[in-house]
Amino acid sequence: MMSMKKISIKNLIGGGYNRFWHNKNFYRVVKGSRGSKKSKTTALNIIYRMMKYSWSNTLVVRRFSNTLRQSAYTDLKWAINQLGVSHLWKTNESLPELTYLPTGQKIIFRGLDDPLKITSITVDVGILCWAWFEEAYEIESEDKFRTVVESIRGSYDDPEFFKQVTITFNPWSERHWLKRVFFDEKTREDDTFAITTTFRVNEWLDDQDRKRYMSLYKTNPRRARIVCDGEWGVAEGLIYENFEVNDFDIEKVIHDTQSTSYGLDFGYVHDPTAFVAIAADQKEKVIYIFDELYEKGLSNKKIYEKLVAKGYNRSPIIADSAEPKSIDELKRLGLTRIKGAAKGKDSVMHGIQFIQNYKIVIHPKCVHFIEEINNYTYDKDREGNTLNKPIDEFNHLMDAMRYAMEVFTGKRKARAVPSLY
Structure with a gap:
């Protein structure tokens, strides 16, 4: 990693994500409540790791490409500034794209609404070994997800090399394929690390934010289960089932x-x-x-x-x-x-x-x-x-x-x- 000012990662990300930060399973999955800092922590982790491993490149995916600029792309630029390394990264707003200047490694952004652009991705330096599916709940079918995962392949001659797919989302319904594939014990994928996080691990929320979340337990317990506890929305009693x-x-x-x-x-x-x-x-x-x-x-x-x-x-x-x-x-x-x-x-x-x-x-x-x-x-x-x-x-x-x-x-x-x- 290039030399940079000394930063305490522990102080930067706070608590609740230590296992996530160091995890190297192929699938690293986080479902969480709103305000649980899962996206911000993922962005920091990707920037930090890419500067550590010169062979790494990252593909960031959402269901629709036009939603990336105001979500994951903005979070990753925020992470670059938080780490104090903005002078080492080049931003390309029009694509969008991020390039680590010392090596030429890239963070590439794509939407599932343009599958041809995903399957044809190549990189000049290292290997495309990591992917981040942000707001993965928007992906309506497992098949679309699998198509992208297939692009995370190959190997690299380094004992520390690993491939990884990170998945972050808010869990709105237990019907979603993400539950079966990554959280249900009998059907979950092998080589998976999956956790649930809540707003309680976010030290950066102010008192007003916390009071707003806590008030939901009184005013709407069912919504609090999803929004505050990061649990699956329960399909029982749905008005429209078909x-x-x-x-x-x-x-x-x-x-x-x-x-x-x-x-x-x-x-x-x-x-x-x-x-x-x-x-x-x-x-x-x-x-x-x-x-x-x-x-x-x-x-x-x-x-x-x-x-x-x-x-x-x-x-x-x-x-x-x-x-x-x-x-x-x-x-x-x-x-x-x-x-x-x-x-x-x-x-x-x-x-x-x-x-x-x-x-x-x-x-x-x-x-x-x-x-x-x-x-x-x-x-x-x-x-x-x-x-x-x-x-x-x-x-x-x-x-x-x-x-x-x-x-x-x-x-x-x-x-x-x-x-x-």
């Missing part, structure tokens, strides 16, 4: 169904604005979820701008009728075909029961929809008895879908729109 994540051809689905609809649920500070785009095959009873918007703090003007940027300014949108002023403002701004949802007695459960007649197929880019549908369950009373109503959580995109589906209940007329893809 769904799958599938990388379908969006343009073909829109062309074949000739029937699209759009739903919008308003939010602002505490709840996100949630927009969903669907195509429905009425004959086969299949709903295809092909686009989403999910963001807090959006004014009506920002909602308009984001939907226009997505190409939905001429689309018939059904929005939450509880906010008629917002609907009127969006209409004045240019969403001329937006309308309020038809609400009435038991409209929520009627809408849910109608959708339960369909299979729901979700495009993997709709990550927030996937999270919600995996956690949208029936509520329970104080004795733990299941109630015939949904929880008031994980329901923003679920409500938006319900609004969009009104066009197929006979209350509204569905319209075909030109393909945007």
Whole structure:
């Protein structure tokens, strides 16, 4: 390793990750709660190790390439600065790519939405021996994961040489293949190191952050199990069970169904604005979820701008009728075909029961929809008895879908729109 100022790695990463830091199993897997510093620690570890081992190169992967720049790439640049070695690394924002200047080793970033670019990766120095799958929960199939792992191959003449695939993610559902492959004792991969971490090992969280996490144990114990404890979301009591994540051809689905609809649920500070785009095959009873918007703090003007940027300014949108002023403002701004949802007695459960007649197929880019549908369950009373109503959580995109589906209940007329893809 090139000489650099002396840094205490223990002080830099804090506690909870000692075994992870030194581990050399082929699979190194961390599922964790939010705020558990798993991504930051992984970034520090990769930079540190690459400067130690001159033969190493790293491939960083997410499901979609456009999400890498604001996640793993930013974390790795942060790690370079934390280690005080920014003068030894070259950044390439356009690719993105990171190069260790003393040797020419590289950190390469790819998305699974461009598989040809992954299978054809080569490096000039050393060997491509490490991979980091960030937010691996977004990867809908084990096959896609295996395709990339196959590129981590070869050997190097050094007694310290090792190959490794690091996997980090938040565990939203026990249905996911990651549980079976890396955490279930009977089916887990050989040569695997797998741990669960929580916000409690993150010394850098302030008191406000910690209080926010702790309050979930009182206000929403089920969500706390996932968000605070890093445990798997439990599928028991799911409202929609007949769904799958599938990388379908969006343009073909829109062309074949000739029937699209759009739903919008308003939010602002505490709840996100949630927009969903669907195509429905009425004959086969299949709903295809092909686009989403999910963001807090959006004014009506920002909602308009984001939907226009997505190409939905001429689309018939059904929005939450509880906010008629917002609907009127969006209409004045240019969403001329937006309308309020038809609400009435038991409209929520009627809408849910109608959708339960369909299979729901979700495009993997709709990550927030996937999270919600995996956690949208029936509520329970104080004795733990299941109630015939949904929880008031994980329901923003679920409500938006319900609004969009009104066009197929006979209350509204569905319209075909030109393909945007």
